[in-house]
Amino acid sequence: MSAPAFARLPHPSPVADDVRAAAIADPAFGRVFTDHMVSIRYTEGQGWHDAQVMPRGPLTLDPATAVLHYAQEIFEGLKAYRLDDGSMALFRVEANAARFNASARRMAMAELPEELFIAAVKEAVAADAHWFPPVDGGALYLRPFMFASEVFLGVKPASEYQFLVITSPVGNYFKSSAPAISLWVSEDYTRAAPGGTGAAKCGGNYAASLIAQREAIAKGHDQVVFLDAAEHRWIEELGGMNMFFVFDDGSLVTPPLTGTILPGITRDAIITLAHDAGLTVREEAYAIDQWQADAESGRLTESFACGTAAVVTPVGKVTRGEKSFTIGAGGQGQVTEMLKARLVDIQRGRAADPHGWVTRI
Numbered sequence: 001m002s003a004p005a006f007a008r009l010p011h012p013s014p015v016a017d018d019v020r021a022a023a024i025a026d027p028a029f030g031r032v033f034t035d036h037m038v039s040i041r042y043t044e045g046q047g048w049h050d051a052q053v054m055p056r057g058p059l060t061l062d063p064a065t066a067v068l069h070y071a072q073e074i075f076e077g078l079k080a081y082r083l084d085d086g087s088m089a090l091f092r093v094e095a096n097a098a099r100f101n102a103s104a105r106r107m108a109m110a111e112l113p114e115e116l117f118i119a120a121v122k123e124a125v126a127a128d129a130h131w132f133p134p135v136d137g138g139a140l141y142l143r144p145f146m147f148a149s150e151v152f153l154g155v156k157p158a159s160e161y162q163f164l165v166i167t168s169p170v171g172n173y174f175k176s177s178a179p180a181i182s183l184w185v186s187e188d189y190t191r192a193a194p195g196g197t198g199a200a201k202c203g204g205n206y207a208a209s210l211i212a213q214r215e216a217i218a219k220g221h222d223q224v225v226f227l228d229a230a231e232h233r234w235i236e237e238l239g240g241m242n243m244f245f246v247f248d249d250g251s252l253v254t255p256p257l258t259g260t261i262l263p264g265i266t267r268d269a270i271i272t273l274a275h276d277a278g279l280t281v282r283e284e285a286y287a288i289d290q291w292q293a294d295a296e297s298g299r300l301t302e303s304f305a306c307g308t309a310a311v312v313t314p315v316g317k318v319t320r321g322e323k324s325f326t327i328g329a330g331g332q333g334q335v336t337e338m339l340k341a342r343l344v345d346i347q348r349g350r351a352a353d354p355h356g357w358v359t360r361i
């Protein structure tokens with residue numbers, strides 16, 4: 001099946017230059033959107049069709065659209081960076097395309113040919129490159145997603161889907177100037193169970209995690225950290241970021257991908273960059289009690305969370321019930337800083353790209 005060509009329908013009345021300039025001067029994460037979106041439709045029997053770059057606008061959905069009832073929805077998140085020479089680049093977009101289809105398989109949805117996913121993302125960037133925010137750490141955040149668009153209340157995998165890409169100019173994810181984030185350990189709620197959807201990037205995982213995230217905020221923390229569903233003992237991840245632990249011998253630990261953790265592309269890149277730096281990385285289960293004991297003994301020197309949106313974010317403090325512990329000096333540690341710098345330098349084209357991660361547009 002040949003990939004459909006994109007019809008390009010420019011916005012008839014794009015946002016005025018001065019309004020856009022004001023909007024992207026200091027964008028809050030996920031609140032500012034560009035003029036266009038990409039849409040491709042899938043119908044069983046016909047395949048993918050109606051590929052369009054079109055004016056961004058509301059979707060009209062029948063109240064019986066399947067996604068509104070059974071939540072068949074998946075998404076991706078990636079950034080387009082501006083390199084020092086002014087060109088735009090994507091980071092590991094092939095990995096996003098592959099993971100999107102892994103999520104689609106788990107949710108019994110139609111798979112999108114990887115080259116079509118990549119072409120759609122490139123179309124979105126090309127249509128709205130002038131929305132790139134002129135701020136430190138700025139990027140165009142791309143949100144490809146797909147939902148069951150069939151109008152039917154029977155419980156089954158849908159036979160129609162809509163895939164979209166929307167674009168949001170972003171600055172730094174965490175607005176506070178604090179040197180590190182604080183975490184709340186959720187003991188009442190889990191994010192994913194064996195056999196469940198924890199490894200799929202689906203909206204449903206987020207829906208289930210929001211109550212715990214709200215609890216974390218209410219208790220004065222930035223993010224929630226989830227433990228495993230079976231024993232409530234092993235550290236899994238945050239609502240939308242993977243975790244790393246750094247020890248006094250310079251080695252790192254990150255929880256293994258056993259099906260309940262989202263296989264982060266940033267996580268994978270950090271493992272590779274740590275190896276490149278001569279560090280040992282163990283993908284092994286790490287217990288919450290051990291984390292506290294190691295932080296208190298000084299064996300654990302740093303912890304950080306990572307993901308596309310927030311890049312690499314040091315963890316300064318962890319609270320579990322009535323007890324809290326501090327990681328290192330409570331700020332950003334050296335290994336965290338080094339790995340973040342190596343990652344960001346590759347993403348922004350300031351360092352060599354030995355693993356072929358950067359795609360220029």
Ligand SMILES: *Cc1c(COP(=O)(O)O)cnc(C)c1O
Binds near residue numbers: 239306
């Ligand atoms: C997207 C996501 C991550 C981070 O993945 P990246 O590919 O690094 O952006 C981590 N955990 C969850 C639950 C996620 O949805």
